[in-house]
Structures are given as C-alpha cells and as structure tokens.
Amino acid sequence: MGIIIKKVSSKQELKTFIRFNYELYKNNPYSVPDLYDDMLNTFSQKKNAAFEFCEADYFLAYKDGKVAGRVAAIINHRANETWNKKEVRFGWIDFIDDMEVSSALLKQVEEWGKERGMEAMVGPLGFTDLDAEGMLIEGYDQLSTMSTIYNYPYYPVHMEKLGFEKEADWVEFKLMVPDKLPDKFVRISEIILQKYNLKIKKLKRKEIKEKNYGQKIFDLINEAYAPLYGFSKMTQGQINQYIKMYLPLIDLRMVSLVENEQGELVAVGISMPSLSKALQKAKGRMLPFGWYHLLKALFIKKPKILDLLLVGVKPEYQSKGVNALLFYDLVPIYQQMGFEYGESNPELEVNKKVQAQWSAFESVQHKRRRAFRKSF
Numbered sequence: 001m002g003i004i005i006k007k008v009s010s011k012q013e014l015k016t017f018i019r020f021n022y023e024l025y026k027n028n029p030y031s032v033p034d035l036y037d038d039m040l041n042t043f044s045q046k047k048n049a050a051f052e053f054c055e056a057d058y059f060l061a062y063k064d065g066k067v068a069g070r071v072a073a074i075i076n077h078r079a080n081e082t083w084n085k086k087e088v089r090f091g092w093i094d095f096i097d098d099m100e101v102s103s104a105l106l107k108q109v110e111e112w113g114k115e116r117g118m119e120a121m122v123g124p125l126g127f128t129d130l131d132a133e134g135m136l137i138e139g140y141d142q143l144s145t146m147s148t149i150y151n152y153p154y155y156p157v158h159m160e161k162l163g164f165e166k167e168a169d170w171v172e173f174k175l176m177v178p179d180k181l182p183d184k185f186v187r188i189s190e191i192i193l194q195k196y197n198l199k200i201k202k203l204k205r206k207e208i209k210e211k212n213y214g215q216k217i218f219d220l221i222n223e224a225y226a227p228l229y230g231f232s233k234m235t236q237g238q239i240n241q242y243i244k245m246y247l248p249l250i251d252l253r254m255v256s257l258v259e260n261e262q263g264e265l266v267a268v269g270i271s272m273p274s275l276s277k278a279l280q281k282a283k284g285r286m287l288p289f290g291w292y293h294l295l296k297a298l299f300i301k302k303p304k305i306l307d308l309l310l311v312g313v314k315p316e317y318q319s320k321g322v323n324a325l326l327f328y329d330l331v332p333i334y335q336q337m338g339f340e341y342g343e344s345n346p347e348l349e350v351n352k353k354v355q356a357q358w359s360a361f362e363s364v365q366h367k368r369r370r371a372f373r374k375s376f
Contacts, residue, residue, distance in 0.1 A: 003068070003104040008058040014043060017058050020070050021094050022284050030143050031150040032276045033284040042131070043072075049237035050127035053078035055116075058092075059108050061101050069095030071105040073112040074127055079232035087373075088113030090123035091131070094151070095158070102158040110376060120375040122167050122230075124149060129231045130242070134170045134346055134369030135159065142366050145307050145343050146275045148172070149369065156370065164372035168229045170346030172367035173358055175308075177334045177341055189328035192321045197261040200329045203252050213257075214243035216265045224312035229348055230371075249298065253337070254306070256329040258322060266314040269326035271334075273297055274305035274343065304340040311354065323357045 008017050018039045025031035041047040043058065054076050061069035074089040090109045095101045109121055125133045132149045137156045144150035192198065208214045218239040225231045234242075250272055258267035278297035282290030297303055313323050334342070346369055347354045 003100050004062040005104055005108045006060050006062065008060060013060065016067060017060055017070050020067050024094055030141065032144040032146055032279050035286060036284045037286060049235060049241045052235050052237055054127045057112060059105065061105050063101060068098065069101045069105050071109055073109040075116060076127060076232055079230055082232055086117060086119040088118040088121045089125040090121055091126045093124050097154045099158060099161065103162055106162060114376060120373060122371055122373045125230060125371060129225065134371055136367065136369050139367030143276050146279055148346060159372045164374045167371040167373035169349040170369045171349050171365050172346050173344040173363045174366045175342045175344060175358055176362040177331065177339050178361060181331055188321060189324050192325060198258050198325065200325060201257040201259050203255050203257055205252060208247055214247055215239060217268050218242060220265050220268055220314060221310065221312045223314060253333050256326045258325050266317045267322050267326060268310065268312050269330060270310040271306050271308045271330065273302045274307050277303060302337060306334060306339045306342045308342050308344050318353060
C-alpha cells in the first residue's frame with residue numbers, strides 16, 4: 001500500500017493532526033510540546049486573526065493505515081504582496097523517517113500552491129513571524145523553547161534529497177547572566193541615556209490598557225521588524241489578539257521599555273521564565289495538572305533559564321547602542337530573580353546588529369535553523 005494524503009476536514013482529524021507531533025516526540029528529552037488548546041486556536045479561522053490575510057489547509061499522511069506525517073499549506077497574501085512573491089508556505093511539518101512520506105506531504109503542498117497560482121514553496125514557516133519557523137539543522141542535543149520548532153536530524157536530510165535549497169538561516173544563543181555588569185557596559189549605557197535624552201521605563205499593569213502600552217509595543221515591533229525576512233505587518237486584529245493572549249502572562253519586571261524625551265517608545269525588551277520544562281510536564285494539556293506546572297514556572301518556583309522573547313528598536317535609534325539599555329535595566333533583575341542563563345529567540349544569521357548586542361555577555365551559538373525553498 002502506498003502513501004495516502006488526506007485533507008483535515010473534521011474536529012477529530014484536526015485533533016489527530018495536532019497530536020501526531022506529541023506522539024512522534026513523546027520520549028524525546030529536547031522537544032517541547034505546544035499546548036493543545038493553543039494549537040486549536042492557531043488553526044481556527046474564527047480565532048486566529050492571521051486569517052484576515054491568510055488561507056490554509058492541513059493534511060495528514062497515512063502509511064499502512066497509520067498516521068505517518070502532517071503538514072500545513074499556507075498562503076500569507078500580505079507577505080507575498082509586501083515582498084512581491086508568489087509563495088506557498090509549508091508549516092507544522094512532521095514525518096517519520098520515510099522518504100515516501102515526506103515527499104508525498106510536500107508534493108501535496110506544491111499542488112495546493114499551484115492551484116492558487118503560486119510559483120514556489122518555502123518553510124517551515126507559520127502564518128506570520130510570531131509563529132514558530134525554521135527547521136532545526138544544528139543543536140539537536142539542546143532543549144527547545146516554547147516558541148521554536150524541534151525536529152529530528154533526518155528532517156533536513158529529507159529536504160535536501162527532495163531538491164530543497166537554503167532560503168534563510170536563523171541562529172540562537174545561550175547567554176550567561178553575569179554576576180556583575182561590566183563597568184564598560186555600564187558607562188556606555190549611561191552615556192547613551194544622556195546623549196539621546198532617553199529614559200528607561202518600567203511598565204505597570206494598569207498602563208497596558210489605560211495608556212495603551214500594549215498597542216505601543218506592537219506598533220514598535222511592526223516598525224522594527226519590517227525589513228526582516230518574510231515579515232508581514234501585524235493587523236489591528238492580530239495586535240489585539242496578542243495583547244490579550246500574552247501580556248497578562250508576562251512578569252512586568254522582565255519587561256524593559258526605553259522612551260525619548262517626548263515620551264515616545266523607542267525600544268522594548270520582553271523576557272520571561274522558560275516554560276520548556278513545564279510544558280514537557282504538561283504534555284500539551286492544561287488539564288488536569290498542566291496548569292499547575294505552568295503556574296509554578298511563571299510565579300512560584302522560577303526555573304534557572306529565561307527566554308528572551310522580543311527585542312525591538314525603532315529604526316532611527318538602531319546602531320546607536322540603544323538596545324544595550326534594555327540589558328542595563330534587565331540584567332540586575334535577572335540576577336535578583338536567580339536566573340543563570342537566557343535563550344535568545346531565533347535571529348537571522350545576516351542580522352549582525354542584533355547579534356552584536358550579545359558581545360557584552362558570555363555567550364555561545366548553540367542552535368541553527370533553516371527555511372528551505374523550492375521553485376515549481
């Protein structure tokens with residue numbers, strides 16, 4: 001019997017689609033499962049604001065009557081218009097180590113894209129930049145983070161055998177929290193504050209809504225991330241969704257804002273305790289006890305690891321050392337909270353401005369991930 005590809009068309013099939021990843025990586029010590037309910041919302045046209053400008057279908061591969069792989073086929077029309085592309089994305093791709101399975105899944109995405117006028121496919125990418133993206137190609141022995149993809153080493157081997165080529169690489173860093181900020185770093189930060197008439201602001205919970213700081217933060221991210229690979233500007237619907245989803249969970253001590261003398265937001269850094277171990281214990285479920293593991297990691301007994309979720313600097317303030325101010329503020333807080341090291345989010349390998357900010361800390365690049373491309 002050959003490979004059968006089936007489009008997801010029922011709630012039960014969507015459940016199978018989501019849970020295939022959990023089963024494939026069930027005993028893997030480095031993979032971090034997504035929360036099942038979060039995935040349901042991500043794949044829902046009614047609940048995911050990205051469907052304002054995206055279309056998608058999800059497919060399962062069966063071999064000998066058993067699920068052997070999955071893939072999402074996505075067109076982000078907003079990104080295609082921004083970058084003048086005709087590309088279909090493949091995302092949430094998982095498969096057993098069988099070339100027939102991976103080939104059939106990607107062939108399905110190709111045919112789906114061709115039917116809609118696309119000329120190439122790229123991935124793994126999600127609906128937008130705030131979804132996990134990039135296939136792991138280095139760092140298989142490193143614990144994943146809640147916002148990144150973990151995959152087995154055979155995945156990129158399949159991609160290359162199927163004729164896919166490198167489109168873009170991201171790198172990730174492990175950053176040690178120093179016992180003391182270097183004197184030179186402190187002096188430079190204080191000079192930058194004075195030179196550009198800047199101030200560091202700590203956010204209060206009531207200000208997120210009352211003074212519209214949630215909106216200000218995502219407006220800044222839209223501006224700062226605009227030149228980055230594959231980025232499409234967040235709509236107001238997306239911004240509202242992210243403010244509601246993420247900001248209530250953030251410990252505001254771990255958020256740093258920089259404003260100019262007019263009170264305009266020019267830089268933001270958002271971090272949080274790593275939820276990787278908690279999510280592993282939750283096994284993708286909030287109930288019956290998954291909520292406890294997450295609550296404990298966030299508010300009770302914090303892990304020794306932190307995740308650097310977002311760092312954004314207004315374009316006209318980039319290359320002026322302003323991003324150093326974020327860590328001038330945050331590192332002493334990390335020390336007080338007992339963190340030992342942080343994990344950076346994926347950064348494009350060509351984004352040397354971002355990577356330069358880690359030079360003040362003991363750091364090591366420990367992961368690399370790749371977006372692959374194939375023209376039709």
